[in-house]
Amino acid sequence: MSDTDDDQVAAFGRTDSDESLVLMTSALASNVNSVQETPGDLFDAPNGAALIHACNCQGVWGSGIARAFRDRYPAAYEIYRNHCLIYLNHPVTNIITNLRDEDPHPSLAVHRPLGTALIIPPQQSDFILDRRRHWIVCLFTSDKYGSRxxxxxxxxxxxxxxxxxxxxxxxxxxQQSSETRNEQPQGLYSNRFCTGLFNVPWERISKLITTVGLPINVYHPFEASNRRARPIRIERPSEDHQDCEDQMI
Structure with a gap:
C-alpha cells in the first residue's frame, strides 16, 4: 500500500448515528468535489467518452443497466465476459483495503477481478451497431449478483x-498517449453506479470518487415534477336546480 493509499484510507471513519462506513467530513473539507451530476441519459455521452458501470465477477450483464450495456456494446461484453472467465478458471488473489478495520494497515484477500477495473477501448462492431464510439469501464465491485x-x-x-x-x-x-499518440478516453461518465441492484446509497459511492479524485460526470434520470395536479372539483346540483329539472321532464 502506497503513502497515497494510506492518506485516502485515513479519510474514512464511522459515525455514531450510522454504523455503515462513511467518510469523515473533516477529512474531505480540503478535497474538491470531483462528481458533477446532471439529469440525462448516460448513453448519450459524447464520442470518445468512457462509460463507467459496476460489474459482478461472474461474466454476467443480465439485468438493470448492465443489460442495457450488453445490448448496446455486445463486443465489449464479450471482452468483459472472457476477462471474468480467465480468473474464474485460474484464481488470483488480490489484496484490497478493509475500510471498516481500525488496524493501521487493514487489508482483505479477495479473488481477482474483484476490486479492479477493466478498461475496454471502443470496438468497431459496437460503433457500427450504436453509432457511438465509447470506452467501457468495468468496475468489479461485487463477486456475485442477484440474491448472492x-x-x-x-x-x-x-x-x-x-x-x-x-x-x-x-x-x-x-502517459502512453503523450509518448505514442495512442487514443485515450475523453472524459469519464457514469450513472449512479452500485445504487441499483447492488443497493448501496449513492452518498457512500460519491464520497469514494471524491476521495480518489476521479473527475466523473454522473448522469441520473430526469425526475418527474413534484407539482401535484389540482383535483377536479365536481359540484353536485343544488336542490333548487334539481327541482327545476324535475319540472321540465
Missing part, C-alpha cells in the same frame, strides 16, 4: 479499490 450479491460494506471496499485501480490505469494511458 456482496454486502454493502464489502461492495464499498471493492469499489474503493476498483476506483484506485482505474485511476492508476488512466494515468498509464495518459
Amino acid at each position: 450479491v456482496d454486502s454493502g460494506d464489502m461492495i464499498v471496499n471493492s469499489t474503493f479499490a476498483a476506483l484506485q485501480d482505474l485511476n492508476e490505469q488512466l494515468r498509464g494511458l495518459s
Whole structure:
C-alpha cells in the first residue's frame, strides 16, 4: 500500500448515528468535489467518452443497466465476459483495503477481478451497431449478483479499490498517449453506479470518487415534477336546480 493509499484510507471513519462506513467530513473539507451530476441519459455521452458501470465477477450483464450495456456494446461484453472467465478458471488473489478495520494497515484477500477495473477501448462492431464510439469501464465491485450479491460494506471496499485501480490505469494511458499518440478516453461518465441492484446509497459511492479524485460526470434520470395536479372539483346540483329539472321532464 502506497503513502497515497494510506492518506485516502485515513479519510474514512464511522459515525455514531450510522454504523455503515462513511467518510469523515473533516477529512474531505480540503478535497474538491470531483462528481458533477446532471439529469440525462448516460448513453448519450459524447464520442470518445468512457462509460463507467459496476460489474459482478461472474461474466454476467443480465439485468438493470448492465443489460442495457450488453445490448448496446455486445463486443465489449464479450471482452468483459472472457476477462471474468480467465480468473474464474485460474484464481488470483488480490489484496484490497478493509475500510471498516481500525488496524493501521487493514487489508482483505479477495479473488481477482474483484476490486479492479477493466478498461475496454471502443470496438468497431459496437460503433457500427450504436453509432457511438465509447470506452467501457468495468468496475468489479461485487463477486456475485442477484440474491448472492456482496454486502454493502464489502461492495464499498471493492469499489474503493476498483476506483484506485482505474485511476492508476488512466494515468498509464495518459502517459502512453503523450509518448505514442495512442487514443485515450475523453472524459469519464457514469450513472449512479452500485445504487441499483447492488443497493448501496449513492452518498457512500460519491464520497469514494471524491476521495480518489476521479473527475466523473454522473448522469441520473430526469425526475418527474413534484407539482401535484389540482383535483377536479365536481359540484353536485343544488336542490333548487334539481327541482327545476324535475319540472321540465
